[in-house]
Amino acid sequence: MTDLTRLTLKAALDGLKARDFSSEEITKAFVANIDAANPRLNAYVVQTTDKALDMARASDARLAKGEGGALEGAPLGIKDLFCTDGVQTTAGSNMLRGFVPPYESTVTSNLWADGAVMLGKLNMDEFAMGSSNETSAFGPVVNPWKSSASNADLTPGGSSGGSASAVAGDLCLAATASDTGGSIRQPAAFTGTVGVKPTYGRASRFGMVAFASSLDQAGPIARTVEDAAILLRSMCSFDPKDSTSLDVETPDWTASLGKGVKGLRIGVPKEYVVDGMPAEIQALWDQGVEWLKAAGAEIVEISLPHTKYALPAYYIIAPAEASSNLARYDGMRFGHRAEKAASLADLYETSRAEGFGKEVQRRLTIGAYVLSAGFYDAYYVRALKVRRRIAMDFDAVWDKVDAILTPSTPSAAFALGDKQIDPLQMYLNDIFTVTANLAGLPGISVPAGLDKGGLPLGLQVIGKALDEATVFQVADVLEQSAGFTARPEKWW
Amino acid sequence: MAIDAATVRRVAHLARIKTPEDRLEPLAAELNGILNWIEQLNEVDVDGVEPMTSNVHQPLRLRDDVVTDGARVDAVLSNAPKSADGFFVVPKVVE
Amino acid sequence: MTDNTKTIQGRTGPWELVMGLEIHAQVASRAKLFSGAAVGFGAGPNEQVSLVDAGFPGMLPVLNKFCVEQAVRTGLGLNAKINNRSQFDRKNYFYPDLPTGYQISQLFYPIVGEGVVEVEAEDGSFFNVGIERLHLEQDAGKLIHDLSPTESYVDLNRAGTALMEIVSRPDIRSPEEAVAYVKKIRTILIYLGTCDGDMEKGNLRADVNVSVCHPGQYEKFKATGDFSHLGTRCEIKNVNSFRFISQAINYEARRQIEILEDGGKVDQETRLYDPTAGETRSMRSKEEAMDYRYFPDPDLLPLELEQAWIDGIKASLPELPDDKRRRLMADYGLSQYDAVVLISEQAKADYFEAAAQGNGTGRRDAKLVANWVTNELSARLAADGKDFSECPLPAAHVAELVELIENGTISSKIAKEVFDHVWSGEGSPSEVVEKHGLKQVTDTGAIEKAVDEIIAANPDKAAAVAEKPQAIGWFVGQVMKATGGKANPAAVNDILKAKLGL
Numbered sequence A: 001m002t003d004l005t006r007l008t009l010k011a012a013l014d015g016l017k018a019r020d021f022s023s024e025e026i027t028k029a030f031v032a033n034i035d036a037a038n039p040r041l042n043a044y045v046v047q048t049t050d051k052a053l054d055m056a057r058a059s060d061a062r063l064a065k066g067e068g069g070a071l072e073g074a075p076l077g078i079k080d081l082f083c084t085d086g087v088q089t090t091a092g093s094n095m096l097r098g099f100v101p102p103y104e105s106t107v108t109s110n111l112w113a114d115g116a117v118m119l120g121k122l123n124m125d126e127f128a129m130g131s132s133n134e135t136s137a138f139g140p141v142v143n144p145w146k147s148s149a150s151n152a153d154l155t156p157g158g159s160s161g162g163s164a165s166a167v168a169g170d171l172c173l174a175a176t177a178s179d180t181g182g183s184i185r186q187p188a189a190f191t192g193t194v195g196v197k198p199t200y201g202r203a204s205r206f207g208m209v210a211f212a213s214s215l216d217q218a219g220p221i222a223r224t225v226e227d228a229a230i231l232l233r234s235m236c237s238f239d240p241k242d243s244t245s246l247d248v249e250t251p252d253w254t255a256s257l258g259k260g261v262k263g264l265r266i267g268v269p270k271e272y273v274v275d276g277m278p279a280e281i282q283a284l285w286d287q288g289v290e291w292l293k294a295a296g297a298e299i300v301e302i303s304l305p306h307t308k309y310a311l312p313a314y315y316i317i318a319p320a321e322a323s324s325n326l327a328r329y330d331g332m333r334f335g336h337r338a339e340k341a342a343s344l345a346d347l348y349e350t351s352r353a354e355g356f357g358k359e360v361q362r363r364l365t366i367g368a369y370v371l372s373a374g375f376y377d378a379y380y381v382r383a384l385k386v387r388r389r390i391a392m393d394f395d396a397v398w399d400k401v402d403a404i405l406t407p408s409t410p411s412a413a414f415a416l417g418d419k420q421i422d423p424l425q426m427y428l429n430d431i432f433t434v435t436a437n438l439a440g441l442p443g444i445s446v447p448a449g450l451d452k453g454g455l456p457l458g459l460q461v462i463g464k465a466l467d468e469a470t471v472f473q474v475a476d477v478l479e480q481s482a483g484f485t486a487r488p489e490k491w492w
Numbered sequence B: 001m002a003i004d005a006a007t008v009r010r011v012a013h014l015a016r017i018k019t020p021e022d023r024l025e026p027l028a029a030e031l032n033g034i035l036n037w038i039e040q041l042n043e044v045d046v047d048g049v050e051p052m053t054s055n056v057h058q059p060l061r062l063r064d065d066v067v068t069d070g071a072r073v074d075a076v077l078s079n080a081p082k083s084a085d086g087f088f089v090v091p092k093v094v095e
Numbered sequence C: 001m002t003d004n005t006k007t008i009q010g011r012t013g014p015w016e017l018v019m020g021l022e023i024h025a026q027v028a029s030r031a032k033l034f035s036g037a038a039v040g041f042g043a044g045p046n047e048q049v050s051l052v053d054a055g056f057p058g059m060l061p062v063l064n065k066f067c068v069e070q071a072v073r074t075g076l077g078l079n080a081k082i083n084n085r086s087q088f089d090r091k092n093y094f095y096p097d098l099p100t101g102y103q104i105s106q107l108f109y110p111i112v113g114e115g116v117v118e119v120e121a122e123d124g125s126f127f128n129v130g131i132e133r134l135h136l137e138q139d140a141g142k143l144i145h146d147l148s149p150t151e152s153y154v155d156l157n158r159a160g161t162a163l164m165e166i167v168s169r170p171d172i173r174s175p176e177e178a179v180a181y182v183k184k185i186r187t188i189l190i191y192l193g194t195c196d197g198d199m200e201k202g203n204l205r206a207d208v209n210v211s212v213c214h215p216g217q218y219e220k221f222k223a224t225g226d227f228s229h230l231g232t233r234c235e236i237k238n239v240n241s242f243r244f245i246s247q248a249i250n251y252e253a254r255r256q257i258e259i260l261e262d263g264g265k266v267d268q269e270t271r272l273y274d275p276t277a278g279e280t281r282s283m284r285s286k287e288e289a290m291d292y293r294y295f296p297d298p299d300l301l302p303l304e305l306e307q308a309w310i311d312g313i314k315a316s317l318p319e320l321p322d323d324k325r326r327r328l329m330a331d332y333g334l335s336q337y338d339a340v341v342l343i344s345e346q347a348k349a350d351y352f353e354a355a356a357q358g359n360g361t362g363r364r365d366a367k368l369v370a371n372w373v374t375n376e377l378s379a380r381l382a383a384d385g386k387d388f389s390e391c392p393l394p395a396a397h398v399a400e401l402v403e404l405i406e407n408g409t410i411s412s413k414i415a416k417e418v419f420d421h422v423w424s425g426e427g428s429p430s431e432v433v434e435k436h437g438l439k440q441v442t443d444t445g446a447i448e449k450a451v452d453e454i455i456a457a458n459p460d461k462a463a464a465v466a467e468k469p470q471a472i473g474w475f476v477g478q479v480m481k482a483t484g485g486k487a488n489p490a491a492v493n494d495i496l497k498a499k500l501g502l
Ligand SMILES: [Mg+2]
Pocket: C022, C207
């Protein structure tokens, strides 16, 4: 019998519908994989096996009657940023250890309504602040991939490292993730998976633990472009409970697949060539350009002049919003409360110093600083103006190109512990992805090749707002052209 | 705009994060590193540019004045570190 | 504008007061500003709390349209500019009654801009108070301190309730003006129906900014707009009665004067009025100086209002107190004093108008109706702790009573007796007059007969009246007594004078 855990989401859904296997069978197969792998990969922080089996049996009952939704019976992993009713949700933080929401996020509600099965909650950087999963209170996630050059444990990227590692390591069919500056696309690139950040406003933020409200977007990490298109469609919906949710139709993006790129104009922004970028990254990018050209696309060199300012602007805007969003974690109504405190002020400060990790504390401090009296205009307002400049850069090229091709990351996955000393080194991971967050645009990372150590590398496609269709169209061609079939060897 | 230990102390207090005295200097150095890098934003000409607070270009949606929520004290208190008689309980607040 | 400026005599000379008020008025809505939890009074702890109000992770605000409409209504009622585009900001601070760690408010772009309110001073003169802005914001929860000696209890029922904060210019110059201003705002809100004005429940409360300066400084400030001409101000938070507003200002002004006269410096700070001690005291120490780190709330988008919608609200506004006052004076010939007393309560003015319109037999003497409404009836209602909306007496009864006086059926004096019977539920005034035989005697024959009898029985007194004309009062009393008080007093007087040869 085939290994059910290695199926694509699409193949699994077809098999379930054809009743080649049951949801209970595939769910049990994933549970067995998780049990075996999680001690080493640390992808799951909570396993909801009983719940998963109940959901699987309910799916099987529906499938038996010829009923069922778009994800009926498919076992998925859920980033621990999404609140799940009755299941601990921590956002990777000690602050929320033991927190059990009495409510369900809209994104996960949509998945359950479509028949998906929840295997458990996936590890992540604390409050989604990180690019290596090392800021998690539950310890770092380990990448299933190893470099041929060393046996060191590698990062799966962050903050959706648990999601990426679980998908790459056969610990779920696909997973939910979230992306504030690149937290879906960078881990996808580091693990040979596909990650999509949709247009801001497509996926509801209701019930998703907030990091930076104006940038946070949920999206899938999956094994194929098609799988990502299927899962993204289920995740997205117009939600009256989120004032920034877009009241638009959610199309069937699988319709974009197989269309080819003939006649499409693909922009290649010159500013994405950055100092010190490894030759392999440039080579991969060039290869991507060749593939698209060969498939009939027109390649257009474009300029996005404010690109280099995106990351510094992001490191004002995101911490500022976070400093306010995370003020609710004060130990009063939920979350960690310090045992001993001399006064109320001391209780606040001690609870938060104990509950938050170092990186979160660092960003909350920066955030409070850039909003504080005398610095608001110089930092925060200026960053918002630069943000508009960046958005205007994109606006200015959309009459010349239909989509933009860039590398996803400036490097392949690095070893855990490698970039912990210098926060700025870590921040540079998001250099290619963060612009899409600032401008609210859809972006995808597709595995496109391997570096010299045999580690996956990704290419990113950025599209116009609400034009995920073209993004999927281009990603599909990249996926076909790359023929990426490499898999991590099971070492755990 | 270099940050000193006193500024870190003030800002850490604003953020309500207890910061031991011996952490103030190293934190100041760290933050200065990040802020120096951020200073490059000063190169950008932003004259006449509207600050961009959101990616969503639609007016704010409004809801009707209808009671749809509440009456769920158990849920509200379910994660409280301490509660009694329907109240959250916190250390004495002196006004 | 008249000079109601309060001058306080210090040791070194006279001082003047300058005040600006921030009134927090709770919007009379069913649900909260950003959540679907109920707004109300008297529910059990945390029963009117949604997870949005309690600031749970991932909870998001969605704006209540009715609250927006009420803010616009109020803005229009304050003759203020309605901003077609406004925005919600976060005001960040930590406090156990503030679940999210920030209050959603409007700092940079409020929904309502500048306006002006005309206020009646106690002496009947008017003064204007400029309105700087009105914005929408959330209320905080409530802390209960007396349930435990070592802990505070938190009830979030109030958290997230919609407030309109009405910020005045520093145009108020005395405690009396401050009270008159708050009364006027309260009246306007009640007329508009946007806030119930219940100060006991905290649905209307004021933050009072007080500073003192030397005479002449305020005029310099007015001429230049430069605040440095004024003294440092202190903000007295959450004063929730007219009496406390006045007391708090008086105390605070004297406190500041004392500091300044001792060569000290007033610290800009937030203070609390303690009604028991009759003093204000500092709420937060200086090193805790607040830095609220306001920034636009990224969970919300700019609020855009269509002009047609605003115009529709404008067209639906009721007659407001100032217009009503002017109309009562013009239409009914009332004095300003009477008109001001009547409009202070919308139901009172309505009651007056209904009574003045008459009881189907035509319009009554408006001045007389106003007297009955503002004196006798107001006093009875006050004694029962009621207001005019709960008045048990139909306006037609007052109309009838006045009609009986007008057509001479009863005297004003008897009218009081009639009123007593009507008030105790014995029926309409004419029924009471009938039942108790209180009809005024205007038959001069009957009066003459009584006068003759009394003069005949008291010849010595009749003789003395010639020397001492004021002694006629005794005869009047005797005649009224003999006629059971029903004799027309004017007729009695005339006849007595004639018969006594005066
Ligand atoms: Mg105030």
